[in-house]
Amino acid sequence: MxxxxxxxxxxxxxxxxxxxxxxxxxxxxxxxxxxxxxxxxxxxxxxxxxxxxxxxxxxxxxxxxxxxxxxxxxxxxxxxxxxxxxxxxxxxxxxxxxxxxxxxxxxxxxxxxxxxxxxxxxxDNTWTGYYVLEDSGIRTAKDLIGKRIAVNTLGAHHEFVIKEYLHREGLTPEEIKQVTLVVVPPVTGEQTLRAKQIDAAALGGVLRDKALERGGIRPLFTDKDLFGxxxxxxxxxxxxxxxxxxxxxxxxxxxxxxxxxxxxxxxxxxxxxxxxxxxxxxxxxxxxxxxxxxxxxxxxxxxxxxxxxxxxxxxxxxxxxxxxxxxxxxxxxxxxxxxxxxxxxxxx
The missing domain is CATH 3.40.190.10 (Periplasmic binding protein-like II)
Structure with missing residues (x-):
């Protein structure tokens, strides 16, 4: 669908x-x-x-x-x-x-x-980042076309933020439709990203901090970047x-x-x-x-x-x-x- x-x-x-x-x-x-x-x-x-x-x-x-x-x-x-x-x-x-x-x-x-x-x-202390692997070729919003992003649920915070980012970066509605959001339990988001089953993942709070401690990932953007x-x-x-x-x-x-x-x-x-x-x-x-x-x-x-x-x-x-x-x-x-x-x- x-x-x-x-x-x-x-x-x-x-x-x-x-x-x-x-x-x-x-x-x-x-x-x-x-x-x-x-x-x-x-x-x-x-x-x-x-x-x-x-x-x-x-x-x-x-x-x-x-x-x-x-x-x-x-x-x-x-x-x-x-x-x-x-x-x-x-x-x-x-x-x-x-x-x-x-x-x-x-x-x-x-x-x-x-x-x-x-x-x-x-x-400044509480926010969500949208992360890719350190060696990923994804550097810009355009690079997300045809890619998959892990979110906790559809129709909520992550979906709105991701689509706002894509819109601000100049993607057309048709291009935005080609970015697929995949529902993944937050606790397995990092693992799914590292296994390359998805191309990017929303990580916040303790899940973000633990993932950053392990290294090998970088943020493409954050919700605080977009909305303060x-x-x-x-x-x-x-x-x-x-x-x-x-x-x-x-x-x-x-x-x-x-x-x-x-x-x-x-x-x-x-x-x-x-x-x-x-x-x-x-x-x-x-x-x-x-x-x-x-x-x-x-x-x-x-x-x-x-x-x-x-x-x-x-x-x-x-x-x-x-x-x-x-x-x-x-x-x-x-x-x-x-x-x-x-x-x-x-x-x-």
């Missing part, structure tokens, strides 16, 4: 997901007495998906005591950002996170969700959840925002130690070694505040791709900072 057909199929699946009825709204609703015991919260728990060997900011917030009396209910690990937010749409979870471009695509499919807080991004410092992904809630559970929504966002700032301002060694302790306590039989390589939140806005450009950039990108019509979506109307306690400190 060529790239254009894959995008069309993805759009159809997203639309179908958006039309599915919600199967849950934040666990069981509480009685008046129960709400009083919960400090006015409408629900007692939030269902979510985690990430193997990693600690999310809501998980950190719960461990730090910021989320109480609201609790998290782990239902499994997500395989990708697009899958995580589709689970929110279908009602299988109450919140999920993904790359902002993927969220825009889901909103274009009429999904009734709202991004409420940023949860990952790009800065920015928040790249957000947590979303359904509009129905926000309407029915405004207090729980505020509690979730406030707690997550405080956890982000705790991680931003606490010495790195202490953050890593906390992450290791959380992973050990939850007993999911995970390898916690990767958290030793944690360097920064990467999040641009204080407490995960969302900036208009972090959505408008991808609205414009999808317009240029022909996926959206001009004026179909307005970046500044796609998200809310209403529930973030740091919003009052933000510059107009």
């Amino acid at each position: 060529d790239h254009s057909k894959r995008l069309a199929a993805a759009a159809v699946s997203l639309l179908l997901a958006a039309l599915l009825p919600l199967s849950g709204c934040g666990g069981k609703g509480t009685s008046a007495a129960g709400a009083a015991e919960l400090g006015g919260l409408e629900v007692a728990e939030l269902r979510y998906q985690g990430s193997v060997g990693a600690v999310t900011y809501p998980e950190l917030a719960e461990d730090l005591g910021y989320l109480a009396p609201l609790k998290l209910k782990f239902i499994g690990n997500t395989i990708s950002g697009p899958q995580d937010i589709q689970s929110v749409v279908t009602g299988d979870t109450d919140f999920g996170g993904a790359f902002n471009g993927a969220i825009v695509k889901l909103l274009a499919a009429k999904a009734q969700i709202t991004p409420v807080i940023s949860y990952y991004g790009i800065d 410092t920015f928040s790249a992904g957000s947590y979303v809630l359904t509009n129905e959840f926000i309407k029915n559970n405004p207090n729980a929504t505020r509690k979730f966002v406030e707690a997550t925002a405080k956890a982000i700032e705790w991680a931003r301002t606490t010495p790195r060694e202490e953050v890593i130690a906390r992450y290791e302790a959380i992973i050990e306590k939850r007993g999911r039989k995970e390898d916690a070694s990767n958290v030793k390589y944690w360097k920064s939140t990467g999040i641009a806005g204080t407490g995960g505040l969302i900036a208009e450009k972090e959505f408008q950039t991808w609205v414009d990108w999808l317009v240029n791709e022909g996926t959206l019509k001009i004026g179909e979506l307005d970046g500044k109307k796609l998200y809310t900072n209403e529930f973030n306690p740091f919003a009052s400190d933000a510059k107009p």
Whole structure:
């Protein structure tokens, strides 16, 4: 299946997901007495998906005591950002996170969700490089025509960044279609590259650092080269959840925002130690070694505040791709900072 057909199929699946009825709204609703015991919260728990060997900011917030009396209910690990937010749409979870471009695509499919807080991004310490072997003949974007690039999933961060790079370097739409994106689990991306089963690979965080230690690879470009410092992904809630559970929504966002700032301002060694302790306590039989390589939140806005450009950039990108019509979506109307306690400190 060529790239254009894959995008069309993805759009159809997203639309179908958006039309599915919600199967849950934040666990069981509480009685008046129960709400009083919960400090006015409408629900007692939030269902979510985690990430193997990693600690999310809501998980950190719960461990730090910021989320109480609201609790998290782990239902499994997500395989990708697009899958995580589709689970929110279908009602299988109450919140999920993904790359902002993927969220825009889901909103274009009429999904009734709202991004409420940023949860990952790009800065001097946290970024992704797109690597080739040291002796590879690939030196420019043109050299990628007819080649294969390993990414963790389609329709998310890596696909948008790669296509933006190719576009900026002057490739035509037809030439860009000849660059094949291959889904490869991130943990095997380096191995697949070194085995020459693919021609380039997206590597970030600990996987990038370990690969660089072994040598023999070089970056063709990085997402920071293209976009600078920015928040790249957000947590979303359904509009129905926000309407029915405004207090729980505020509690979730406030707690997550405080956890982000705790991680931003606490010495790195202490953050890593906390992450290791959380992973050990939850007993999911995970390898916690990767958290030793944690360097920064990467999040641009204080407490995960969302900036208009972090959505408008991808609205414009999808317009240029022909996926959206001009004026179909307005970046500044796609998200809310209403529930973030740091919003009052933000510059107009």
